[in-house]
Amino acid sequence: MNRLTTIFLSVVIAVAVVGFFVGLGQGVPQPDGMLDTAMVAQLDHETIQKNPKLIPAVSYSQIADTPMGPTKAWQSMSQTLSKPQYDLYTKFEQSEAEKEASSKLRASRRAFNGAPPVIAHPVENTTDAACYACHGNGVKMAGLKASVMSHEFLGNCVQCHAPMAPTPFRSLDATVQTSFVGLPAPKQGKRAYQGAPPTIPHSQWMRQNCSACHGGPNGWAGMQSTHPWRTNCTQCHAPSASLDQMPDADSVPMLPPLEVVAK
Ligand code: HEC
Ligand code: HEC
Ligand code: HEC
Ligand code: HEC
Structure with missing residues (x-):
């Protein structure tokens, strides 16, 4: 009796395994009659691809990366957004007034020089991709300029860049008493002689x-260099001796000195 059960079960398992592989080999089952319809029967794969109304079936694993439907042509990657036309060799007048205005606007968004600027607009979508779409290369929109990210890509933008306060709280005075005073923002680099590249x-x-x-097209007005096409900037402009070239660079690399100026 026991032996018969074992033989019976072995046969069932063997048939199931063979059936499984035969099934796999035959591919995705088509609904009955599908290949007989007038529309599909005579069409080969190429014709189906050319007719926008016929959507070829894809496997489950292909669904995620197959664009379909009316938004098929939309691109969600910032790399594929159109870039502004910009002539690197455009001549421009450097203006002290513009530089002054840009410095003021920049300072108004920072707690101190070097601090991450606050987000100057309401934020609906806090994913990095949303921020990056506008701030990756910068854009001009509605008379405003979204500045280009000055650092490499860092995840979680709102970890450092604080969003604006919600409207009802915007008029509140949230200043906290503190004696901290940041280092003054630099205005100009030192030059070995007139005409030499400033440090x-x-x-x-x-x-x-x-x-x-x-x-670039989205840089700060008044702060442009006259030679944006010279790509290796530090070939001529020496990095700051006290900020970037500390002998003990391993201790706090690239950070400004930590002493604080009291008022
Ligand atoms: C639709 C485009 C767009 C998106 C998306 C966007 N921004 Fe902006 N951002 C702008 C514009 C335009 C300005 C300039 C506003 C002004 O000058 O009043 C700006 C200004 C800023 C500033 C101030 C920059 C400076 O140097 O003064 C920061 C910081 C900023 N955005 C961060 C972010 C972060 C973080 C996100 C994602 C949560 C984000 N932005 C999403 C368009 C955008
Ligand atoms: C670890 C903290 C940190 C993270 C994360 C971070 N940033 Fe920044 N970001 C800074 C600091 C600090 C500055 C200021 C640089 C300066 O002015 O010296 C800055 C500057 C900027 C500026 C202004 C450049 C200018 O013209 O002055 C933009 C725009 C910006 N970041 C966008 C982003 C976006 C978008 C993300 C997310 C993809 C992001 N940041 C993630 C710290 C951060
Ligand atoms: C977040 C914005 C920002 C970025 C990014 C930045 N700088 Fe600056 N830079 C400034 C500001 C602000 C000043 C102050 C003088 C001014 O207003 O032009 C300045 C001044 C300078 C000066 C002195 C100009 C003069 O007239 O004496 C040089 C040279 C310079 N930067 C080179 C560089 C180089 C090289 C890099 C890249 C490694 C760089 N900067 C990246 C904002 C920036
Ligand atoms: C081949 C050498 C060289 C390279 C490379 C170079 N610069 Fe300069 N830069 C100079 C010289 C020389 C001056 C001084 C020009 C003057 O005083 O008329 C200068 C001046 C500047 C100034 C002050 C404003 C101005 O234009 O006079 C800034 C800002 C600046 N450079 C930024 C940059 C940046 C950013 C880069 C990289 C994209 C860069 N430079 C690459 C040689 C160079």
């Missing part, structure tokens, strides 16, 4: 992308 008066920490501020 970089600020640290390169979080400012790796020089053209975010000093050039």
Whole structure:
């Protein structure tokens, strides 16, 4: 009796396994009559691809990366957004007034020089991709300029960049008494002689992308260099001796000195 059960079960399992592989080999089952319909029967794969109304069936694993439906042509990657036309060699007048205005606007968004600027607009979507779509290369919209990220890509933008307070709280005075005074923002780099390239008066920490501020279509007005096409900036502009070239660079690399100026 026991032996018969074993033989019977072995046969059942063997048939099931064979059936499984035969099934796999035959591919996705088609609904009955599908291949007989006038529309599909005579069409080969190429024709189906060319007719936008016929959507070829894809496997489950292909669904995620197959664009379908009316939004098929939309691109969700910032790399594929159109870039502004910009002539690197445009001549422009450097204006002290513009530089002054840009410095003021920048300072108004920072707790101190070098601090991450607050987000100057309401935030609906706090995912990095949303921020990056506008701040990856910068854009101009409605007379405003979204500045280019000055540092490399860092995840979780709102960890450092604080969103604006919600409207009802915007008029509240939330200042906290503190004696902290940040280091003054640098104005100009030192030069060995007139006409020599100025040294970089600020640290390169979080400012790796020089053209975010000093050039490009979305840089800061008045702060552009006259030569945005010279790509290797530090070939001529020496990094700051006290901020970036500390002999004991391992201790606090690239950070400004930590002493605080009391008022
Ligand atoms: C639709 C485009 C768009 C998106 C999306 C967007 N921003 Fe902005 N951002 C702007 C514009 C335009 C300005 C300039 C506003 C102004 O000058 O009043 C700006 C200003 C800023 C500033 C001030 C920059 C400075 O140097 O003064 C920061 C910081 C900022 N945004 C961070 C973010 C973060 C973080 C996100 C994602 C949560 C984000 N933005 C999403 C368009 C955008
Ligand atoms: C670890 C903290 C940190 C994270 C995370 C971070 N940032 Fe920043 N960001 C900074 C600091 C600090 C500065 C200021 C650099 C300066 O002015 O010296 C800055 C500057 C900026 C600026 C202004 C550049 C200018 O013109 O002055 C933009 C725009 C910006 N970040 C966008 C982003 C976006 C978008 C993300 C997310 C993808 C992000 N940041 C993630 C710290 C951060
Ligand atoms: C977040 C914005 C920002 C980034 C990024 C940045 N800088 Fe600056 N830079 C400034 C500001 C602000 C000043 C102050 C003088 C001014 O207003 O032009 C300055 C000044 C300078 C000066 C002195 C200009 C003069 O007239 O004496 C040099 C040179 C310079 N930067 C080079 C660089 C280089 C090289 C890089 C890339 C490693 C860089 N900067 C990245 C904002 C930036
Ligand atoms: C081949 C050498 C060289 C390279 C590379 C170079 N610069 Fe300069 N830069 C100079 C010289 C020389 C001056 C001084 C020009 C003057 O005083 O007329 C200068 C001046 C500047 C100034 C002050 C404003 C101005 O234009 O006079 C800024 C800001 C600046 N450079 C930024 C940059 C940035 C950002 C880069 C990288 C994209 C860069 N430079 C690459 C040589 C160079």
